[in-house]
Amino acid sequence: VNVDWIAVDWGTSQLRAWAFDADGRIGATAASADGMGKLGPEEFEPALLKQIGDWLPQGRRVPVLACGMVGARQGWIEAPYRPVPCAPIVAGGFVAAPVRDPRIAVHIVPGLSQAAPADVMRGEETQIAGFLAGRPEFDGVLCLPGTHAKWVRISAGEVVSFQTFMTGELFALLAEKSVLRHSVATEGWQEVAFEMAVDDALSRPDRLAARLFALRAEALLDGLAPEAARARLSGALIGAELAAARPYWLGQAVAVIGDAGITGAYAAALSRQGVAPEVVAGDETVLAGLAAARELLGELT
């Protein structure tokens, strides 16, 4: 492998790495379940070397750009949040992780914070930078669905404000750990049920708390199909998120960034509100953001 630098997306539950050559081509990839959540401070370097050790030449330090929870207080080394408004990543803003191996220099991208309302992100700032690398003139709102969905106002290349919703985590807890697990399928979908649930949530957002147990009751009394219950639960939660995030998307240019399935659901929900969002693959924005970080880092010897 001809390695110029290495990109690492290191979240709570997994680690992914890509080796880039000097022409910006990917020469190797690796992934493991060694997420930040299961590692002590001394275990990060070995966990990383296990994935990328074979890629490293002797005689020089290869820059490694890492984003995500690896920079949390419980991570490899804390990369303190940068307060918004600010550019998503900036030159001189990275935190060097302590390493013993002379073949690597690890730079962690810090997350962003907002004072009021209090909010934080780690990892999404890199996706935002990746999106803006290809769309430097973008003025509008980014939506990054997921475990903790983010809505982000962008203007003049800066993150102006943002807000986090626990929609993905709520869905997983309700579908897998609550009484609804008996009535909600683990796979499958009914688009019409999803759309009706989104519309209902947006027209009566105050009634979210009343909608959840109905899925169990309808399953017991009316034989509600588990796939329909799954789509309705998702629609109720995404609809509640859209209702609370209305000040973000109303009348704005919106781009949704993430995996195909979930971005499709958000795009469908938004389009029913008259918003036609751009949809962008999340993997691409992570790599573009880490590449932008590599550029900002400058040359290392």
Added chain:
Amino acid sequence: VNVDWIAVDWGTSQLRAWAFDADGRIGATAASADGMGKLGPEEFEPALLKQIGDWLPQGRRVPVLACGMVGARQGWIEAPYRPVPCAPIVAGGFVAAPVRDPRIAVHIVPGLSQAAPADVMRGEETQIAGFLAGRPEFDGVLCLPGTHAKWVRISAGEVVSFQTFMTGELFALLAEKSVLRHSVATEGWQEVAFEMAVDDALSRPDRLAARLFALRAEALLDGLAPEAARARLSGALIGAELAAARPYWLGQAVAVIGDAGITGAYAAALSRQGVAPEVVAGDETVLAGLAAARELLGELT
């Protein structure tokens, strides 16, 4: 023990039994963790006899009145829901469980169902009957907080309609299983934080989804106390429930039935909306309801 009949409250996670004598006095009590959730159909009778076997005389069948999830489809025997509007319990409405022991006759109180909006209850109908036994003229609304909180309209001794909220289960999932577990105490309380969260939830009920992650962010950025976070999470969820249940309690006589801690929180929240609820101990209503069921059952030999 001089046993006239036996009351059993048999839920998903526990079993409690009381021996009553002919004068209505409790002569013995028992409790175990043999909830419906862990028992197969053949295991209910042994689990019950393990608790009450010593109380039973020879030569006659002692009536056992049982309420709760023991009557679910996955329970001892299914006691089909009775559709509202109806009295909470009625003579001739009990389902006999199959028993081998000649010393007991087990009668299960069926739950109630509502067709639209679809809803179900099991166990609360007995508490409602217990409340109404002492207050036959009550016309208003009952609130039974808990894992699955119920709001119940009562008129002319009947359950007119009801609605279930997963507030207690949501609180437990968020406080113990979500990212908020790092920021929310398992004990402790700040009343002012609770009251402010209730007021906020009721004034902007559409923003529930936006309030949850703020607890984590404020803990990280501002050192939010875990006890305050616990009270705020509870206030946000109870406030959201009150917002969605407003058609139930607005302008009505309200009684809150349950354990001291949770009924106090609901009473405090309601009083901020100008409702002065009566607070009733949940244990007493269960026993009063099972005693009312015993009366309706009539004499057994």
